[in-house]
Amino acid sequence: MAGYLLRRLTLAIPVLLGILFVTFSLARLLPGDPCHSALGEKATPEICAAFNERYGLNDPIPEQFRIYLRDVLRGDLGNSIKFGRPVTELMVERLPVTLELSFFAMTFAVLIGIPLGIVSAYYHNSAIDVGTMIWANIGVSMPVFWLGLMLSYLFGVALKDTPFWLPPTGRLTAGRIIEPFYQAWGLDVDGSALTLPGFIANINTLNALLVRDWAGFWDALKHMILPAMALGTIPLSIIARMTRSSLLEVLGLNYVRTARAKGVHELSVVVRHGLRNALLPVVTIIGLSLGSLMSGAVLTETVFGLSGVGRILYDSITGRDYTVVQGFTLVIAVMFVFINLIVDTLYAYLDPRIRLE
């Protein structure tokens, strides 16, 4: 197991270097010279010379790449042109929202997707099965942003004045404040968004749970339902399809036939014998979807007005804030690599056959 992990980590290093090189080149490939795009059209040649000197733009490319690597390893992704603050700070500040959103989206997808897949496989080729698969097909074909807009219209406007109404934008109802947990607990810590307590307090639902503010928790959760549904629908469809096909494959195996022959109840055959083995590929799919949630988060956060990582990425795109786009692309890609690594390792752990290869 350790050997496998080591091998995978070694294989990840060239990929990580490649990612760094891509993000590095992105900044160098920008149209126009970096000085004018950073400082504006009015920068004089003297200022530009100083700028190039300061950011090492006169150095040879390998040297520049070395400096870039050094900076990234130190956690320095440069300063945002628009906000004038380090990109790392912006990232840490906005990450709680995206984490919260991704968590609820994935929970939604798993809690509904797996049972749907099981039911579909259990009633194979029945109307339920066909219906579920049609919906799963439609689910993966829907643009995330469109689904988000439609959900916010449906629940925010069309169902207004009914018990089904849900807030279409924002994270909390205006005016509601959930007391940060470190204050409630009387801890004497720095609560800025860049510290760990601040980071945790920024995850509204978790913070509300920690301080047992049930009204606040419900409010934060209500604001999360629609974005999580929008973001979770594609993973949900994929998970349902995967659960179904994997379960069907397993149910055709000999040991399942044996279990049936023994007279085990059909439900028990499917859930206790079949599902355990069938869930292996589902775990992979869940992991892979977790990585691609980041793409969806850009769109979902834009639609629902959540100030997360995706939203700031969108703002930076529209505001031509290249350092932020570059830094965020890097961080998201690295996260994506590590999530895939974890998923592979988990898979190898769960399925001994993989390790032997």
Add this chain to the structure above:
Amino acid sequence: MHSTEPAPSDLDLRAADVVAITKPPKSLWRETIERLLRKPSALVGLTILSILVFIAIFAPLIATHDPLAVLLDVPEEGVAKRDAPCIHLFGCPGAGDVLVKAAPAEPIAVAALSSTNSLMAAAHGKTISIWNASNGKLMMTLEHDRPVTALDWSPNDQKILAASGEELYVWDVNRRALSRTLEHEGGATLVRWNADGTRFLSADAHVVRLWDTLSWTLVAAIESPEPLLAVQWNSNGTLVLTASGNEAKLWNAFVGTEVTTLAHDVPLTSASFNKATNRILTTSGDKLYIWNASTFQRELTIDHVGTLANGTWSEAISRGIQNVMASDGDTAYVWRVATGERVLSLEHGEPIVQMGGSPLATRIFTRGQHTVKVWDAKSGDRVLTIERDAPILQVAWQNSGGGVLVATTEEISVVKTSDYQYLMGIDGNLRDQFSRVIYGTRLSLIVGLTTVTLAVIIGTISGAVAGYVGGWVDNVIMRIMDVLLAFPPLILAIAVVTVLGPGLINALLAISIVFIPAYARVARSGVLAVKEEDFVTADRVLGVSHARILFRRIMPNALAPLIVQATLGIGTAILDAAALSFLGLGAQPPTPEWGAMLGAERNQVFTAPHLVFYPGIAIMITVLAFNLLGDGLRDALDPRLDR
């Protein structure tokens, strides 16, 4: 019947020297297609796709409008921004249909649509009733001590000005309260706000009073010895035009002094400014005059046989149309100002008492005692006849030009005059949503096909070469692919477009780049699977060139998974292209691209959901079709998955 021959006695199965291969009864392609056509999902996908291709090819025939045309420029009057769609099943109002109607108990004296056309008011007896002009719901009633003789809306719909007895009442519509009372001795028969709401005038037969609405004081009183037959503001509220006897006069609205007098030989029958207030039209006796409103010179004189009255304009300066019209008994005549020639004569059938040109000069109404007729301003064809039993008091165009307010003594109603209908509504730039969605099909299919074609070509070549050559070439190519795969697809595409700059072509390139690794991997594994087979070795021994071996002998074996991957990839490419356009990185407005259409109107989703709904559903259907077809193809090409 088949007969089985006995096996030869000397057959050695361990070392067969002759292997006879019979040709399969059907070609592989035919078999695959037949299997594909047995899958209902693939059939559905194929059907939807053929419909989409049909729509894309015949888009100009299916679309009702030019997708880029702003409908007010076309012009189609009666179009409003973000108009809701008209679904024929539920019945769309057409020309002549009454949109709203209100009938108070007492006879109506005067009525008016509010400046933004969202409210309508009518004075009946001592009361003014105000209705919502879109659904006819009664909003409020304003009570007075004496019968109301005149009323007018302020430009922003905030206030209503009413004359009742010897008083002028200014009502605040928002607060539903009286905000001011002013005095007009003798009682006013006409009240009018100027265009910016800073002044208004009240007039009776001989006196026009000018009021300032900031200090609520009387600015001036203009007296006229002979009865006034026209009182009108110019468009920026600096001049007042009055007509009485033989003279039309212009007055300074700030101090009430006379600016000029336009003298005529015989008594005037009408006088009016045009919309831009650079010209004045007067009719007197058998002549129609057009005056320059800054030099006060006569620019044009039109001679007519008969007595002209009710002179008014029918103009749309942006389209270069400037016509004047006047009535002579039962007939209305229209002249072109530029040439002075008569272009139309409209037979109303009843003595005409009022005429009006629609805001964009596409229609003209003429009003008699009991009928209103609406005419096409270009051809002179009658579009509509509106009949009322009670005498008609006044008729006015809606701002949009799509309907007229008809007020009789018994009821007021808004009647639709335009017959245009819009299946999917109107977008925020006054374009036909249906035509844009139809044209969007073209773009989406093109985007899907080109991105995937590009990615397949580059991906297949690099993957095939990597697999065939092996060694360090394989390593380098596949590590590059690994790096590209390490990015979430949309994020990489966003980063690439940010560098290349927004635009459809750049978005296309970015998506192609993102998709390359998928095809490279498939091609490489296909090559690796058959690279060591005997037929490849045989070719090599025969000295066949590497390129020929690779692309003619090996690649066909990897074709099936590539086709599946490409079909599924088109759907994803369309989704990603739409997402990029939605973020403003792809197709730029006014291109009719679905994602861009969604992005442009996403802030209006709460008020105009149809503008978001239709493009989104179109994306979904297209992607769904490719996904279904791809799934079907995969099952058909790989029978093991068939269940």
